Amino acid sequence: MRDDLLIEADDLLAERDAVIVDCRFSLADPLEGSRLYQTGHIPGAHYLDLNQDLSSPVQQQGGRHPLPDPLLLAERLAVCGIGPTTSVIAYDDTRLAYASRLWWLMRSLGYCQPKLLNGGYRAWLEAGGVPAVGEIAVSKVATGGVSLTGFCDIDGLRALQSEGCTLVDSREERRYRGLEEPIDPVAGHIPGAVNHPWQSVTDQQGRVLSEQELRVHWGESLKAESLVIYCGSGVTACVNLFSLALLGRDDPVLYAGSWSDWCSRL
Template sequence: MEDLFHELQLQSEVSNPNNPQASIVIVDCRFSLMQPHLGRQQYETSHLPGAYYLDLNQDLSSPVATHGGRHPLPNPDVLAVQLTAMGITPETLVVAYDDSRLAFAARLWWLLRYLGHDRVAVLNGGWSAWQAAGLPTTTEIPPPRPGAFVPCPNPQEIVDIQDIRAGLQPIESRHQSQPDPGAPIVLIDSRESVRYRGESEPIDPIAGHIPGAVNYPWQEVTDENGFVQSLETQRDRWKSLSANQPSPEIIAYCGSGVTACVNLLSLYQVGIPAKLYPGSWSDWCSYLV
């Protein structure tokens, strides 16, 4: 299954008269953490033909509680109703896009795989690549279609704070550039380096990182234009993980379980299994306040 679609490839697929209407479903995932309504406004102004919209806060997350982070995983059955209304069946290829270097499209990519739907990809380069290619856009919102999405969450794909605590060895809270050889788990902090080091924290109440975590900023998966780096570049980036023997359990986190999915997409592409800590730093630090 191809995880990356280029804009011309996607245009060719959706315009192919031999493809059934619901064989590909496109989902617009544009969003802004600082302006939560902006993504939907952008979608209503212009989007890929036939694309539906899913909102990070309203659709791809469940309500925030005291613990669990700023973007808890959505209720599978609630999300399944929306996905079914988009015409998604087990045979449907879902292609997600955004305009934020996959920050939100990768969340949907990961969620669908977590729910048992492997036929999912992201649009490489996102909205910007589609526009730069001069491809058609629309304001028309597609109607509901008949579908049948049955969620089958895989608990092996996620961990919670108790799993993290159980896997941590007694280690001092220091900045690490490489994983500790022989550690039972490797925690990947996917946030910007200044947040990892605790020098800046614009969102959560406490700065810093989970003890022992190593920093792999999610933005490094793509170039400045939002295109995913070559497989060679990605393999080189993760080589310290693949070299560890015996293989540790690799767990990715970020601020709230969203941008860590970009790193999970990259790890998947190079064949390194990894799990998500959905609550991420916002869950971890909620126990420190």
């Protein structure tokens, strides 16, 4: 399993060169992540908000978290001192749910891929980290890529399905089966999709499972020639995409609008 995409809390305590990004967020309370950041964060960390920085405004279709404009994203990263070759470490406190979104976006831009903090903010605190408070100074650098790659829209999804791709639903099993739907107006899943819940990539402490356990998580889907990954809105699917990258697969495609886009067309 690749060891260059994860960093342990003990190693982060000694890190001096990377730009650190706090990605904490709550779908139930969109302001919670910013409040938590102001209350306490890893020293030197910048805060990037899922809604404001890592997504674009919601439209009638396209899902609940449309991909950000790549130029605006590159400019926002530049304000944090992040350019195409910058070493970055990202963290959250929800089992990589939002840090992985930043990881995928930076990879999609062609930037150096961030390392994600294994175990998240809690692991850092348990390792003896002392939080800082307030904003930090910014130092803008030059921007990089101006386009995003590695994703598809609804038309691209249909084309890939016609070619026989394996479509993966990353949501919880009950949502996949249509037994409950707490967010979107329609329950169920895209016909033909198999279910590999994103939460199964980590343990209860938010630590990534072993290579063997990740291979069990993916099962036969790991052997598929073409993989398309979706979730509710294109965010937590990135946890599954991150786990695939750990296993050496960088080719799977994100259906960016995910279920929230697909069901809006019914």
